Amino acid sequence: MNDVATPAAPGRTWPDEGLTRIPYWVYTDEALRRQEQQRLYQGETWNYLCLEADLAQTGDYVSTFVGETPVVAVRAEDGELYAFENRCAHRGALIALENAGRTDQFTCVYHAWSYDLQGTLKGVAFEQGVAGKGGMPPGFDKPAHSPRKLRVATTCGLVFGSFSDDVPDLEDYIGEAVLGRIRRILGKGEIEVLGRFTQKLPNNWKLYFENVKDSYHASLLHLFLTTFDVNRLTQKGGLIVSEDGGNHVSYSMVIPDERHGSEYRDQGIRSENQDYTLHDTSFLQGTDEIGDGITLQILSVFPGFVLGQVWNSFVVRQVLPKGVDETELHWTYFGFREDTPEQRTARLKQLNLVGPAGLVSMEDGCVGGFVQRGIATAEDERAVVQMGGDATSSSDTRATEASVRGFWKAYRRHMGL
Numbered sequence: 001m002n003d004v005a006t007p008a009a010p011g012r013t014w015p016d017e018g019l020t021r022i023p024y025w026v027y028t029d030e031a032l033r034r035q036e037q038q039r040l041y042q043g044e045t046w047n048y049l050c051l052e053a054d055l056a057q058t059g060d061y062v063s064t065f066v067g068e069t070p071v072v073a074v075r076a077e078d079g080e081l082y083a084f085e086n087r088c089a090h091r092g093a094l095i096a097l098e099n100a101g102r103t104d105q106f107t108c109v110y111h112a113w114s115y116d117l118q119g120t121l122k123g124v125a126f127e128q129g130v131a132g133k134g135g136m137p138p139g140f141d142k143p144a145h146s147p148r149k150l151r152v153a154t155t156c157g158l159v160f161g162s163f164s165d166d167v168p169d170l171e172d173y174i175g176e177a178v179l180g181r182i183r184r185i186l187g188k189g190e191i192e193v194l195g196r197f198t199q200k201l202p203n204n205w206k207l208y209f210e211n212v213k214d215s216y217h218a219s220l221l222h223l224f225l226t227t228f229d230v231n232r233l234t235q236k237g238g239l240i241v242s243e244d245g246g247n248h249v250s251y252s253m254v255i256p257d258e259r260h261g262s263e264y265r266d267q268g269i270r271s272e273n274q275d276y277t278l279h280d281t282s283f284l285q286g287t288d289e290i291g292d293g294i295t296l297q298i299l300s301v302f303p304g305f306v307l308g309q310v311w312n313s314f315v316v317r318q319v320l321p322k323g324v325d326e327t328e329l330h331w332t333y334f335g336f337r338e339d340t341p342e343q344r345t346a347r348l349k350q351l352n353l354v355g356p357a358g359l360v361s362m363e364d365g366c367v368g369g370f371v372q373r374g375i376a377t378a379e380d381e382r383a384v385v386q387m388g389g390d391a392t393s394s395s396d397t398r399a400t401e402a403s404v405r406g407f408w409k410a411y412r413r414h415m416g417l
């Protein structure tokens, strides 16, 4: 699938220890970053584009990205979803300039070439010239000059795109175990978007995606999770890692009134601080609306999709690379159309946990930058990823880095590293 004749990172070799060591050049190497665009984002991967709810009506479109490639996703007149590169066939300008909208065609602002809702080039301004002079040569094949089109697939109201004809079907790519956990949340009903944020991160995208998969950090970094018993490694929970390693779910359960032990206090761990109390305790009075007792679930699909549940707040995150040490996170918060006013209020309150300034997520927005700064001159050094051994398998403990290793297993396979 990959052009293995060209090394993904010339002059670099992966450490002999395999998945338990991550060389720091993976977060700083410019050549590798360019290869990621080809081998991952334009290779055999499915990339989250938007919610089906964003494309409810004919002509609704979203401009987004697959890796660093700008793309448009749109619902056409035939009711189907299409996606195409957001790059004019003429001179390469963006075709769609807004983040989202509704239209009956797309017209490039530069020289007014126009495209239908499927992304096919339909119109060239002054194609015949003026008064028989100028214009395009006869026989210019407009459809053949359309921007690149993506395959589009949906599951549970999520829209994914792929540049690859060879990528497996979306649901096979996600895998039944992880898909079941997507259905667990999105099968609840028709999604209603409650709000959006865009967040800039001062680090390589892989540091953020690893953080999402890192079930070990959650109760150590996040003071709020540990102090207020939202998530502790001692709670009941587990980890699901897909066969290929790329997709994962971590989950845990708060058992009401269960007294937590002294494991964090005994180790002097900063994230347990009983000096803090909540003025408004209604904030954490969630309901078990799914009925399985799981109060926290974080799920990822390689290379850039995240679905999160903290109590009754639900959010989709799209992880987009913007350079070797810059990442953009797009957060979409949602509930369901049939939510009661009380459910809506609970979701909105609990949304204070997540997002760029969230009581939990704000720390995840920092740590990637701490690593990026920490490794400034350490390209030849390596991270140690050995919690839980060297496996990438599912487990009933979250005191493991199995899903981080799973990420690297998938990454190395796609990249030929």
Ligand code: FES
Residues within 6 Å of the ligand: 088, 089, 090, 091, 092, 093, 108, 109, 110, 111, 112, 113
């Ligand atoms: S660049 Fe789009 S019409 Fe010229």
Ligand SMILES: [Fe+2]
Residues within 6 Å of the ligand: 211, 217, 218, 221, 222, 361, 363, 364
């Ligand atoms: Fe975190």
